Amino acid sequence: MSEDLESQLRAALTPVAPRDEFTQRLIARVTADKGTEPSARGIRRRSPRATAWWLSASMAASLLIAVGVQHYRQERREAERGLEARREVIEALRMTSQKLNLAYEVIKNQSSLPAEDKPGV
Amino acid sequence: MRNHILRIFFALMAPTLVWAAPNPRLALPEFSALAQKATESVTITLDAALLAMAGRFLNGNDPQDAATKEILKGLQGIYVRSYTFDKDAAYQQSDIDAVRNQLSAPGWNRLVETRSRKSQANVDIYIMVANNQATGLALIASEPRQFTIVNIVGAIDLDKLHKLEGQFGVPKLDIDAPKAPTPSIKK
Amino acid sequence: MNEAPPGFSDEQLAKARAGDTAALASLIRAHQRSVYSLALRLLGSRELAEDLTQEVFMQLNGNLKSIASNTHLLFWLRKVTSNRAIDQLRRRSRIEMTPLDNELLFTSSADGSDPLLQRHLRQLLLELSPPARAVLLLRYQEDLDPVDIAQTLEMPINTVKSHLKRSLEILRQRTPDPERSRCEDKSI
Numbered sequence: 001m002s003e004d005l006e007s008q009l010r011a012a013l014t015p016v017a018p019r020d021e022f023t024q025r026l027i028a029r030v031t032a033d034k035g036t037e038p039s040a041r042g043i044r045r046r047s048p049r050a051t052a053w054w055l056s057a058s059m060a061a062s063l064l065i066a067v068g069v070q071h072y073r074q075e076r077r078e079a080e081r082g083l084e085a086r087r088e089v090i091e092a093l094r095m096t097s098q099k100l101n102l103a104y105e106v107i108k109n110q111s112s113l114p115a116e117d118k119p120g121v
Numbered sequence: 122m123r124n125h126i127l128r129i130f131f132a133l134m135a136p137t138l139v140w141a142a143p144n145p146r147l148a149l150p151e152f153s154a155l156a157q158k159a160t161e162s163v164t165i166t167l168d169a170a171l172l173a174m175a176g177r178f179l180n181g182n183d184p185q186d187a188a189t190k191e192i193l194k195g196l197q198g199i200y201v202r203s204y205t206f207d208k209d210a211a212y213q214q215s216d217i218d219a220v221r222n223q224l225s226a227p228g229w230n231r232l233v234e235t236r237s238r239k240s241q242a243n244v245d246i247y248i249m250v251a252n253n254q255a256t257g258l259a260l261i262a263s264e265p266r267q268f269t270i271v272n273i274v275g276a277i278d279l280d281k282l283h284k285l286e287g288q289f290g291v292p293k294l295d296i297d298a299p300k301a302p303t304p305s306i307k308k
Numbered sequence: 309m310n311e312a313p314p315g316f317s318d319e320q321l322a323k324a325r326a327g328d329t330a331a332l333a334s335l336i337r338a339h340q341r342s343v344y345s346l347a348l349r350l351l352g353s354r355e356l357a358e359d360l361t362q363e364v365f366m367q368l369n370g371n372l373k374s375i376a377s378n379t380h381l382l383f384w385l386r387k388v389t390s391n392r393a394i395d396q397l398r399r400r401s402r403i404e405m406t407p408l409d410n411e412l413l414f415t416s417s418a419d420g421s422d423p424l425l426q427r428h429l430r431q432l433l434l435e436l437s438p439p440a441r442a443v444l445l446l447r448y449q450e451d452l453d454p455v456d457i458a459q460t461l462e463m464p465i466n467t468v469k470s471h472l473k474r475s476l477e478i479l480r481q482r483t484p485d486p487e488r489s490r491c492e493d494k495s496i
Contacts, residue, residue, distance in 0.1 A: 012429045013345075016348065017340075018344045018361065030365045073362075085171045086186075089179075090185070093189060095163070100244075100282060106244070
């Protein structure tokens with residue numbers, strides 16, 4: 001059983017690929033930090049001055065993109081956390097209300113009984 | 122001389138008095154052994170920061186959200202442990218004793234103790250009061266196949282909480298009738 | 309599983325370190341499956357897994373020059389992914405009843421294996437504590453031995469072995485007989 005369980009576990013945990021669209025986006029974003037699109041031709045050569053200019057411009061652009069992406073991701077994470085917290089609050093209060101109602105019903109039913117039938121509370 | 126002695130006495134007592142201030146936050150165990158047996162388990166841990174975050178995502182124009190926002194005012198924490206089992210007597214009362222024992226500490230007052238022979242549901246509600254205001258609530262509900270512990274820290278309004286019944290799709294419970302399969306939202 | 313994935317050589321790693329974006333893209337394609345799967349099965353959510361995968365590769369991009377070899381790269385990716393996921397899980401409060409992301413129901417059955425049982429196992433994995441889950445994933449998804457797992461998670465070796473032993477016991481206890489599970493699995 002132990003070997004069977006472990007082999008089933010290995011089979012269950014075979015790595016899965018993300019969506020193609022995510023992969024494209026991931027490659028685009030990571031390579032954007034390099035300032036150039038993915039290319040099979042390798043690094044393009046430029047003159048030193050042009051290189052310096054391009055380097056500054058692409059670093060500035062990369063920084064803006066990175067800041068923008070980070071900000072967007074942070075906001076999205078905050079929103080996710082906030083919505084999850086909201087769901088949890090509602091669930092917690094729902095459960096509390098349900099149990100309070102249970103108690104109220106018992107008390108209400110007992111108070112409608114004749115005096116000699118009421119159990120002690 | 123006497124005043125001097127009294128001052129020394131209170132100075133020595135003060136740390137003890139502060140140290141002994143009642144704490145409405147219960148130490149809730151993980152119940153890991155029971156969680157493994159349970160068919161459903163709910164663990165909710167919301168401190169003041171998370172409650173504040175949740176509050177920002179509650180829509181004041183929605184009746185349920187608005188009612189929830191009202192209740193959240195003044196709360197510093199909500200903690201829930203709930204376990205449901207697929208057979209009776211899957212847990213012992215002694216499993217909950219670690220929590221129940223904390224409620225005999227000074228500060229806690231038992232508000233309600235209900236026992237229903239029909240549904241075998243027991244609900245105990247405790248409240249902690251300071252300066253004529255509730256500062257904490259503890260609820261222990263045990264049924265044959267489920268137990269729930271709720272600890273709320275802060276200024277809880279029981280009346281508002283009870284009135285939430287119907288807001289969250291919780292039907293008005295009739296313990297003499299079988300539970301409806303699908304809860305209906307009461308207006 | 310400490311070998312470079314097929315199609316990604318030491319030579320390509322050297323090019324990526326030198327700034328070749330095509331080589332960097334190949335690196336991402338070669339390793340994203342492993343990183344994403346680790347993140348997905350630790351965090352239990354496709355969105356969070358995609359976020360984490362992106363963060364890991366962005367961070368790698370900034371640290372590529374310090375990666376000495378493909379072996380080092382694999383170690384780095386597993387370590388950063390696992391530890392970041394565990395940190396995220398620690399920061400979040402959780403409701404055990406949250407339904408599973410549909411992606412986790414993805415069956416990857418090989419011939420002769422039981423897809424329903426595997427789905428059940430993936431579900432049970434999410435009920436383990438984050439460190440125990442990480443240990444099991446590094447063992448059975450990434451095929452690391454306990455010593456490598458201990459280094460990756462910066463955890464004492466005895467703790468790793470203890471997590472493995474206890475987690476397998478839990479899975480064993482909560483896994484129905486394989487013959488019966490095909491007919492009676494109610495967990496889906």
